[in-house]
Amino acid sequence: MTRVFDDDLALGFGTRAIHAGQRPDPMAGAIMPPVFLTSTYVQQGLGENKGYEYARTQNPTREVLERNVAALEGARHGVAFSSGVACVDSLMRLFKAGDHIICGDNVYGGTYRLFERLYRNFGVEFTFVDTRDAQRIADARTKKTVAVIVETPTNPMMRITDLKAAAEAAHAGGALLIVDNTFATPFFQRPFERGADIVFHSTTKYLNGHSDMVGGIALMNDDELAQRVQFIQNGAGAVPSPFDCWLAVRGTKTLHLRMPRHDANGRAVAQWLATRLGAERVIYPGLESHPQHKLAKCQMTGFGGMISVETGSKEKADAVLRRVRIFSLAESLGGVESLISHPASMTHASVPVERRAQLGLTDGLIRLSCGVEEQADLLADVEHAFSIL
Numbered sequence: 299m300t301r302v303f304d305d306d307l308a309l310g311f312g313t314r315a316i317h318a319g320q321r322p323d324p325m326a327g328a329i330m331p332p333v334f335l336t337s338t339y340v341q342q343g344l345g346e347n348k349g350y351e352y353a354r355t356q357n358p359t360r361e362v363l364e365r366n367v368a369a370l371e372g373a374r375h376g377v378a379f380s381s382g383v384a385c386v387d388s389l390m391r392l393f394k395a396g397d398h399i400i401c402g403d404n405v406y407g408g409t410y411r412l413f414e415r416l417y418r419n420f421g422v423e424f425t426f427v428d429t430r431d432a433q434r435i436a437d438a439r440t441k442k443t444v445a446v447i448v449e450t451p452t453n454p455m456m457r458i459t460d461l462k463a464a465a466e467a468a469h470a471g472g473a474l475l476i477v478d479n480t481f482a483t484p485f486f487q488r489p490f491e492r493g494a495d496i497v498f499h500s501t502t503k504y505l506n507g508h509s510d511m512v513g514g515i516a517l518m519n520d521d522e523l524a525q526r527v528q529f530i531q532n533g534a535g536a537v538p539s540p541f542d543c544w545l546a547v548r549g550t551k552t553l554h555l556r557m558p559r560h561d562a563n564g565r566a567v568a569q570w571l572a573t574r575l576g577a578e579r580v581i582y583p584g585l586e587s588h589p590q591h592k593l594a595k596c597q598m599t600g601f602g603g604m605i606s607v608e609t610g611s612k613e614k615a616d617a618v619l620r621r622v623r624i625f626s627l628a629e630s631l632g633g634v635e636s637l638i639s640h641p642a643s644m645t646h647a648s649v650p651v652e653r654r655a656q657l658g659l660t661d662g663l664i665r666l667s668c669g670v671e672e673q674a675d676l677l678a679d680v681e682h683a684f685s686i687l
């Protein structure tokens with residue numbers, strides 16, 4: 299089980315980002331963690347080894363990532379996986395047929411698909427609720443409820459769940475609160491301080507920040523829970539490659555530098571769009587017009603670079619998407635480069651049409667991931683692309 303280095307937790311966020319979980323390599327003193335490209339480790343005798351036996355079970359580069367992100371979230375343990383979805387899949391193996399899970403109704407499309415299309419087949423029951431209202435969590439709870447899973451802000455409707463209220467509602471029934479903190483990152487939002495039991499990330503996004511790997515990670519404080527998740531990591535085997543772990547660690551070193559820039563660009567682009575198109579068409583928690591702006595301000599220390607915009611129709615969305623020059627039409631988010639996407643046909647295509655309609659996830663909705671380019675260039679790009687509306 300990978301446990302954070304305790305003295306890392308006393309450091310400031312930026313120092314943790316750069317150093318947590320990492321000690322100069324004992325052989326050569328390399329300042330960067332070595333990439334341990336090995337499938338196995340030589341043992342001295344039966345039951346005698348250096349703590350490493352087989353690379354699915356343990357890998358030192360993976361442990362660096364696990365300790366680093368655990369320190370950033372202020373958690374004791376980290377367990378890394380081969381993708382964000384593999385991380386959720388592995389967390390689901392904590393549960394069994396007959397268990398009931400309450401899940402936010404606007405989670406990432408792949409999370410929804412995993413639950414609806416795969417885990418239902420194994421007898422796990424799900425209730426999807428609007429977790430903006432914690433009472434709905436309480437109302438959905440049954441004697442069999444084992445976990446409440448929320449994403450905040452949500453992808454792509456930017457809904458905010460009050461994490462403290464969600465934790466109270468989950469814990470009142472003895473369930474775990476599991477939080478997807480991919481959008482906000484630990485730089486802007488600290489779910490453990492509000493009662494979360496497990497926090498997870500698609501490291502593919504802001505943590506890596508450079509769009510050059512796919513990965514996931516779960517963080518937790520409870521030793522026994524961490525032991526169970528690590529057992530699943532080895533037992534089910536959805537482990538990340540050492541090189542992908544290294545890329546993620548290189549990314550987290552600059553998380554505290556990138557996030558303020560994503561945030562500044564996000565605010566400026568959202569403000570420009572709201573002024574040009576009308577605030578009701580722009581969904582960004584940093585705008586005062588966002589119905590949960592007050593809660594977002596209290597729960598987050600910044601709002602990041604994710605914005606959703608209602609263009610009015612699929613044709614208009616397509617026309618905008620074809621006009622951008624710096625924003626690139628692509629799935630994913632959180633990289634240094636700005637991306638733009640069409641959730642209904644891309645990230646959330648697996649969500650049934652009726653459910654998308656209930657959420658307001660229309661065919662005219664566009665999602666922007668503002669990168670860290672020069673703000674003036676992003677504003678000019680947006681102005682050019684959206685001028686046709």
Ligand SMILES: Cc1ncc(COP(=O)(O)O)c(C=O)c1O
Pocket residue numbers: 381382383384406408409449453478480481499500501502512513514630645
């Ligand atoms: C909020 C959120 N959670 C989880 C995932 C899944 O992560 P991955 O694509 O690394 O499997 C995504 C992917 O887009 C996401 O946006």
